[in-house]
Amino acid sequence: MIDLLLIHGMVITMDEHRRVLQDGAVAVDKTRILEVGETETLVKKYEAKRLLDCKGNIVLPGLINCHTHAGHNLMGKVSTDSLGCWWPMVSNIYEHHSDYEFWKLDAQLSACKFLKAGVTTAFHILGGNPMSDEPELARGHVDGYCEVGGRDVVGCGIVVGEFPHRYTRLQNGKWIKKLVTIDDMAAGTEEIIRQNHKKHEGRSRVCVTQFLQLAEHGGCSDPLSLARLTALDREVCKRTREIARKYHTMINTDTYGGWVKLASMDEENALLGEDVLVGLEHQMGITPEEVGILARTGTKVYCTGEGFYKRSPLSEMLQKGITVAATTNGCAPRNMVDLLEAVRKLIFIEVTAHDDYHYLQAGKALEMITIDAAKCLGWEDEIGSLEAGKKADIAILDWHDAHLTPQTTPVQKVIYFAVGADFQTVIVDGKIVMEERKLTLVDEAAILREAEAYHKELIQKYGLQELCNDVTWGKIRIEFDPGHPICSRIANQEG
Numbered sequence: 172m173i174d175l176l177l178i179h180g181m182v183i184t185m186d187e188h189r190r191v192l193q194d195g196a197v198a199v200d201k202t203r204i205l206e207v208g209e210t211e212t213l214v215k216k217y218e219a220k221r222l223l224d225c226k227g228n229i230v231l232p233g234l235i236n237c238h239t240h241a242g243h244n245l246m247g248k249v250s251t252d253s254l255g256c257w258w259p260m261v262s263n264i265y266e267h268h269s270d271y272e273f274w275k276l277d278a279q280l281s282a283c284k285f286l287k288a289g290v291t292t293a294f295h296i297l298g299g300n301p302m303s304d305e306p307e308l309a310r311g312h313v314d315g316y317c318e319v320g321g322r323d324v325v326g327c328g329i330v331v332g333e334f335p336h337r338y339t340r341l342q343n344g345k346w347i348k349k350l351v352t353i354d355d356m357a358a359g360t361e362e363i364i365r366q367n368h369k370k371h372e373g374r375s376r377v378c379v380t381q382f383l384q385l386a387e388h389g390g391c392s393d394p395l396s397l398a399r400l401t402a403l404d405r406e407v408c409k410r411t412r413e414i415a416r417k418y419h420t421m422i423n424t425d426t427y428g429g430w431v432k433l434a435s436m437d438e439e440n441a442l443l444g445e446d447v448l449v450g451l452e453h454q455m456g457i458t459p460e461e462v463g464i465l466a467r468t469g470t471k472v473y474c475t476g477e478g479f480y481k482r483s484p485l486s487e488m489l490q491k492g493i494t495v496a497a498t499t500n501g502c503a504p505r506n507m508v509d510l511l512e513a514v515r516k517l518i519f520i521e522v523t524a525h526d527d528y529h530y531l532q533a534g535k536a537l538e539m540i541t542i543d544a545a546k547c548l549g550w551e552d553e554i555g556s557l558e559a560g561k562k563a564d565i566a567i568l569d570w571h572d573a574h575l576t577p578q579t580t581p582v583q584k585v586i587y588f589a590v591g592a593d594f595q596t597v598i599v600d601g602k603i604v605m606e607e608r609k610l611t612l613v614d615e616a617a618i619l620r621e622a623e624a625y626h627k628e629l630i631q632k633y634g635l636q637e638l639c640n641d642v643t644w645g646k647i648r649i650e651f652d653p654g655h656p657i658c659s660r661i662a663n664q665e666g
């Protein structure tokens with residue numbers, strides 16, 4: 172007798188042949204999919220402890236979000252209109268005012284949001300930059316996320332900028348100021364990998380992450396101004412590569428125009444290649460030559476639906492065979508947790524960039540949040556499609572509702588019309604973690620209460636009330652005032 176049999180669903184397999192089964196069934200035993208086929212065949216073949224009737228539902232592989240940020244759930248939504256204060260505020264809280272409990276609670280909240288939007292796997296950067304100075308924090312994040320039932324990748328590594336970095340951390344009940352060197356961060360990254368990589372029944376992974384691609388070239392650079400690699404660029408990339416090689420992990424980095432070409436000058440250590448996932452932050456300034464470098468090196472890419480600078484390289488990358496994932500880029504300051512909404516934004520960008528409605532169609536878009544996203548994480552052997560032998564990560568979407576009726580063209584319905592809240596039941600690793608929109612492993616109401624209380628306490632403690640009431644009524648464009656007293660106070664408040 173097997174554990175679970177899903178029957179009578181409209182099953183979008185995302186397998187090699189992209190089979191869509193009108194009256195499909197999925198047989199699950201323990202953590203894996205045994206078989207995907209017609210209901211008529213599978214009901215005769217298997218007896219299951221639990222039979223799930225999916226009539227009127229679309230059965231999909233769990234969605235995969237390749238780029239979001241831990242921390243933004245608890246704090247990132249303050250200062251949404253005072254954008255100039257946003258980055259100093261979140262950085263300051265992550266670097267000087269956060270402990271294990273903060274990261275655990277933030278991750279629990281993140282898992283609640285993502286699972287309820289059909290996302291079974293999410294790649295979180297630990298903070299705004301991928302921090303590694305205090306391994307306890309990454310452990311809090313992974314513990315919290317996996318406890319709710321999600322599959323988690325956490326990105327930690329060497330944070331670039333001026334060395335040593337200053338952090339304030341809670342140690343033995345006291346907040347202690349720390350100066351952290353490259354060596355400390357490399358050692359911290361290794362410890363994070365030892366504690367969290369392939370733990371939680373294999374649901375957690377660590378990806379060595381180094382933001383930004385190069386150490387001394389921050390911001391949205393003019394490609395022509397980038398002439399040569401610095402010694403620090405080479406050193407940081409080399410250290411990142413060494414750690415990933417030692418522990419067999421993927422590498423993640425992000426980039427702006429000009430950096431891909433510059434990085435490729437150091438052939439041995441460039442953060443490019445089949446084991447590397449590069450984020451085109453806001454898709455800015457990537458040249459056709461750089462698209463060629465990404466294609467030639469087999470580098471994977473993720474894009475966010477946040478705009479583009481002069482030209483969008485997405486369709487060009489897809490035409491050259493680059494594997495690209497669509498992501499939310501966190502849940503703040505104005506980003507969303509709904510991956511379906513994120514991919515729709517990307518479609519809008521492509522259509523606008525090319526002034527042509529025919530770009531980025533539904534089939535490709537769905538690939539970019541399922542099977543292609545799994546490839547981007549180097550995890551396609553286990554997740555990203557509904558196939559025999561793969562992990563049973565399944566998202567079941569109700570298409571009875573008015574906005575999805577009539578029930579035809581399931582792939583287009585999912586991509587163009589469905590929202591995250593249409594997912595009713597979610598299975599991760601063969602376990603039902605949400606049923607009829609109720610999370611099964613945790614007390615969701617208690618997590619929300621605790622997150623609310625923690626958030627309000629931090630607002631009070633650090634005097635951030637003003638940033639919560641910052642609605643800029645009637646303004647067409649925000650004028651950024653870096654001299655705003657609250658901005659400079661936050662930037663200098665080190666615990």
Ligand SMILES: [Zn+2]
Nearest residue numbers: 238240500501
């Ligand atoms: Zn990001």
